Amino acid sequence: MKVRTRIAPSPTGFPHVGTAYIALFNLCFAKQHGGEFILRIEDTDQLRSTPESEQMILDSLRWLGLNWSEGPDIGGPHAPYRQSERMGIYKDYALELIEKNHAFYCFATAEELDQMRAEQQARGETPRYDGRGLKLSQDEVQQRLANGEPHVIRMKIPEEGVCKFNDLLRGEVEIPWSQVDMQILLKTDGLPTYHLANVVDDHLMQITHVIRGEEWIPSAPKHQLLYQYFGWDMPVLCHMPLLRNPDKSKLSKRKNPTSINYYKDIGVLPEALLNYLGRMGWSMPDESEKFTLAEMIEHFDIQRVSLGGPIFDVEKLNWLNGQWIKGLTPAELLNRLIAWKSDRQTLEEIAAAIQPRIHLLSEAVNWAGFYFNQFPTLSKEQFESKKLSEEQVRQSLQFAIWRLESLFTWNNDTVSQTLMDLANQMEIKLRDFMPAFFIAIAGSTSSTPVMQSMVTLGPDLTFARLRHALEIVGGPSKKEAKVWEKLNESLKLPKNDAIDEA
CATH class of the missing domain: 1.10.10.350 (Arc Repressor Mutant, subunit A)
Structure with a gap:
């Protein structure tokens, strides 16, 4: 079977370097095996998803050179590649699980669930759904559905035992079923949650390997169970280590800029950022620090990924970017400089801002210089x-x-x-x-x-x-x-x- 990997970002904010990091390893794995790399937009969060955010994601990944063979902008045999355009698909699969007795209706209100959690906390228990929907008789469920009562569809979870699944980097992983909640699959508005849409789309798009961040390990039992419930083969799972700040904390915008656009705006070359992300937990066989995407694909072996949290160090990135700049010819550097700050709209805005304040064109440097710096010098x-x-x-x-x-x-x-x-x-x-x-x-x-x-x-x-x-x-x-x-x-x-x- 042909290898097919995917990156499936949610368009709810600015494009994150973590998205580029996971996309890079998905692309390298697919291309190293002669396969395909797919882009899917997971916009089930209707409140926070925006077309502007989606476009920024597409533009930033393309700027880096992470090109996909199927996606929302170019189509493909498994279109559409935007979940909001696939909404009619998911309800049928949720109802299929109801029919197979692998899922159930829950009519609990938000207030009832809040009270449930408060009572559990008062008893010193970890708050979790108590399965009250499972206690309803079939007649009561049908009557409440006929009355049009708001409801969700939840998946059933084994009451005891351990879920075991294989991870490409970690081997066999075990998680007790007692730690897995009865996940909502279909919300009261009829929209799917991430978990249902993700599994259905990966199956229909014939994804063979799911390479994602290790924060998804706790969700793997739910996904494995859904594949079993549907009778589908599960893709190979590979959970990548999370990017870390220099203090080993999870990479956060509070400590380091995390937007791809930020690094583009301050003048990091796309090759350098991609090169640096490629060194996050992985290394070339000869340990060389500077390499191209083509070289990474040629020598890629996912087993060389280290599970220790890779450190995203901006100073190290700046050093590597300097190495790439030094490798350019003067003519190439000039072209990069022009491309970096040649956006006419931005330059016109800067010109309009400084125009009332200058008497000589040479004074523009003092008034406009801060627009081109990474940070002003502060005390x-x-x-x-x-x-x-x-x-x-x-x-x-x-x-x-x-x-x-x-x-x-x-x-x-x-x-x-x-x-x-x-x-x-x-x-x-x-x-x-x-x-x-x-x-x-x-x-x-x-x-x-x-x-x-x-x-x-x-x-x-x-x-x-x-x-x-x-x-x-x-x-x-x-x-x-x-x-x-x-x-x-x-x-x-x-x-x-x-x-x-x-």
């Missing part, structure tokens, strides 16, 4: 304010990050309104509130309008600069962060409600 003393306490400055930066991260649309209106609302809710005059943002974004209070600068820079560079500034002034400790999160939410409430909440 803690720059953030000292006569009007605000140190804590207010720290909180304003952190609260702004949290609120800006929740924006679905990034433009001057949404960014400006978010910051103005925050200043108003913190009861700080805008002229006292904004200097910290000028410094964080541009490195100086003498700058082009900072809100427009944030829009021009885009969300990835903006968040990176705000987090860098927060690190300079001293970000919240874990304990502080929990308190601040509650405070930030309470500020959004009407004043009387906020007082009650406090």
Whole structure:
């Protein structure tokens, strides 16, 4: 059977380096075996999925050179490759499991389930679904369905014993069934959950190997059971180690920029980023540090993957990027520089921002230089304010990050309104509130309008600069962060409600 692998990202945010990392290993495995690499968009989360996010994922993976042979943009024999366009498929499979007595209807309301979990916690138990839907008689189920009561479909799970499955890197893995919940397969709105859609689509698209992050290991028993229930052959599973920060914590945007677009925007070459991701837990047979995608495919052996958490070190990436830059001819470097910052819309926005402030074209360098830097050079003393306490400055930066991260649309209106609302809710005059943002974004209070600068820079560079500034002034400790999160939410409430909440 021809090897077929896939990457199946959810279009709910900015394209993550972790997505590129998993895509790279899927592509290399498939190509090394003469197979096909597929792209599928898993947009079952209708609230958070956006076309803009999907397009960013496609563009960023293609920029890296991770090309697929079937996908939502190019079609293929198993189209459509976007789950939102396959919704009619999943309900039939959920009902098939009902008919085979491998799944059941559950009519429990959210309030009833909350009470169930609270009672379990009060008894010192781990909260989990208690199987109440299994206790309903067939007549009662049919009557409640006829009455149109809201319901979900859940899968049945063995009550005792151990699930055993094989992993390409780990060998046999065992997970007690007592740790596996009765997963919802079809939600009250009739839409599938990830688990049902994932298994059905992998089967219908003839995926032979599922190479994914190790965070999916706890879900493997559910998936194996679904394959058994349907009577299908299960793909070979391979769970890759998660990328880690230098402190060994899970890679997080709070500690390192995680968006592919961020690294593109600061001038990392696609070959260098791909090369670096290829070294995450894997190495060439001759241990060479610099290699191309073609060379990685040629020498790829998934058994060379180390299970120790690979460290994503930005300094190491920058060094490797420098090696790639040094390998270019001057003409090639010039072409890369032009391609890097040749977006006409961005350049026009920068020109419009600096135009009222310059008298000579040579002055443009001083006014526009910060747009092209990774970070401005900052010191803690720059953030000292006569009007605000140190804590207010720290909180304003952190609260702004949290609120800006929740924006679905990034433009001057949404960014400006978010910051103005925050200043108003913190009861700080805008002229006292904004200097910290000028410094964080541009490195100086003498700058082009900072809100427009944030829009021009885009969300990835903006968040990176705000987090860098927060690190300079001293970000919240874990304990502080929990308190601040509650405070930030309470500020959004009407004043009387906020007082009650406090």
